[in-house]
Amino acid sequence: MKTLYIECNMGAAGDMLTAALLELTGDRQGFTDRMNGLGLPGVRVIAEDAVKCGITGTHIRVTVNGDEEEAGDDPGHEHGHEHGHGHEHGHEHGHEHDHGHGGHSHHHASMADISAMIDSLAVSGRVKADAKAVYALIADAESRVHGRPAEEIHFHEVGTMDAVADVVGVCLLMEQLAPEQVLASPVHTGSGQVRCAHGILPVPAPATALLLEGIPSYSAQVRGELCTPTGAALLRHFVSRFGDRPVMRVSAVGYGMGKKDFDQANCVRAFLGESEGGRERITKLECNLDDMTGEDIGFAEERLFGAGAFEVFTQPVYMKKSRPGVLLSVICRTEDADRIAAEIMKHTTTLGIRRQDMSRYALERRIETAATPYGEVRVKHARGMGVDRSKPEYEDLAELARKNGVPLAEVRKAVR
Numbered sequence: 001m002k003t004l005y006i007e008c009n010m011g012a013a014g015d016m017l018t019a020a021l022l023e024l025t026g027d028r029q030g031f032t033d034r035m036n037g038l039g040l041p042g043v044r045v046i047a048e049d050a051v052k053c054g055i056t057g058t059h060i061r062v063t064v065n066g067d068e069e070e071a072g073d074d075p076g077h078e079h080g081h082e083h084g085h086g087h088e089h090g091h092e093h094g095h096e097h098d099h100g101h102g103g104h105s106h107h108h109a110s111m112a113d114i115s116a117m118i119d120s121l122a123v124s125g126r127v128k129a130d131a132k133a134v135y136a137l138i139a140d141a142e143s144r145v146h147g148r149p150a151e152e153i154h155f156h157e158v159g160t161m162d163a164v165a166d167v168v169g170v171c172l173l174m175e176q177l178a179p180e181q182v183l184a185s186p187v188h189t190g191s192g193q194v195r196c197a198h199g200i201l202p203v204p205a206p207a208t209a210l211l212l213e214g215i216p217s218y219s220a221q222v223r224g225e226l227c228t229p230t231g232a233a234l235l236r237h238f239v240s241r242f243g244d245r246p247v248m249r250v251s252a253v254g255y256g257m258g259k260k261d262f263d264q265a266n267c268v269r270a271f272l273g274e275s276e277g278g279r280e281r282i283t284k285l286e287c288n289l290d291d292m293t294g295e296d297i298g299f300a301e302e303r304l305f306g307a308g309a310f311e312v313f314t315q316p317v318y319m320k321k322s323r324p325g326v327l328l329s330v331i332c333r334t335e336d337a338d339r340i341a342a343e344i345m346k347h348t349t350t351l352g353i354r355r356q357d358m359s360r361y362a363l364e365r366r367i368e369t370a371a372t373p374y375g376e377v378r379v380k381h382a383r384g385m386g387v388d389r390s391k392p393e394y395e396d397l398a399e400l401a402r403k404n405g406v407p408l409a410e411v412r413k414a415v416r
Contacts, residue, residue, distance in 0.1 A: 011226025014166025023254030057255025
């Protein structure tokens with residue numbers, strides 16, 4: 001399976017993600033020519049070499065009418081609109097900064113303005129849909145932070161154009177690379193505080209923290225903002241799973257460099273290659289039950305599968321005072337564990353849940369549809385780690401066998 005893995009050991013920002021993906025294509029000139037020909041008002045995109053801790057990569061620089069967004073130029077000057085985000089370069093938080101740029105004022109764009117701008121670009125419908133979905137995530141987070149409807153959130157002109165270029169650039173490169181799955185590491189957010197027009201805010205910034213809800217993230221020794229709202233929104237939209245890099249045959253590695261220098265290489269690293277199954281993080285949740293009926297436990301199992309659990313199963317156990325009981329075990333994604341634990345509490349009588357984080361080896365899986373004389377049957381395919389096997393879906397076989405009045409084995413034979 002064609003897999004893109006994004007390593008966020010130094011966070012994620014729109015320009016860094018763009019640069020890392022661009023390196024995977026190997027076509028800087030083609031990309032910048034296309035971006036500069038899209039018709040984004042006043043925008044010019046430049047891809048240039050950058051070196052961090054001895055590693056050479058690509059840095060993306062965006063100017064708007066010759067100006068480059070710089071956070072903190074005039075942090076003390078507040079103005080009357082809320083701004084989603086601005087500066088993505090060098091991990092600076094561009095939240096609500098006003099920039100004089102020679103004494104001229106800037107306009108502000110609403111979510112409707114940004115959607116209309118994206119719709120006017122000479123890109124595919126898929127790129128437009130992806131870009132608008134990413135911005136909708138940002139607007140929703142900002143509306144929750146500021147307590148205002150998303151349609152009332154406004155974005156600073158230079159920061160908006162800078163970020164739109166980053167978002168559209170990533171969406172274009174995702175379309176070009178066409179990975180079948182996008183995975184990423186847990187996200188390093190940085191630590192400390194950042195100065196904004198409203199004062200000093202903690203890192204991650206409020207909008208970024210909301211965008212990272214449900215996504216594994218952490219704060220280490222690095223002081224400063226490493227993950228920006230745009231970076232968080234792009235990861236949330238494109239990444240299907242966060243965890244360790246799977247077993248891959250890597251065909252290309254890209255380094256997207258930030259502007260600032262740290263003791264660690266300030267970059268997003270991207271791997272493109274073929275994965276054939278591998279190890280992924282999972283969590284096992286367990287509890288003992290001795291006061292629920294079989295029907296109630298069965299209903300709880302149904303709800304837990306509906307909540308996204310991989311496996312739900314029970315085992316008979318003897319509890320204290322030799323009372324017979326049931327051990328309920330649930331296997332789920334690590335990032336879903338807190339949510340599914342709440343579902344266990346809701347649908348069972350337990351007062352406590354044991355949690356065990358672990359990993360599992362998993363094959364690459366896909367489902368295809370096979371035509372038979374009796375009707376269509378879904379077929380599960382599994383591949384990787386020296387294995388290649390297929391199995392028809394039992395429920396489809398049974399339904400066709402009942403409908404056609406034939407043995408189950410006959411329908412299964414027709415699939416083969």
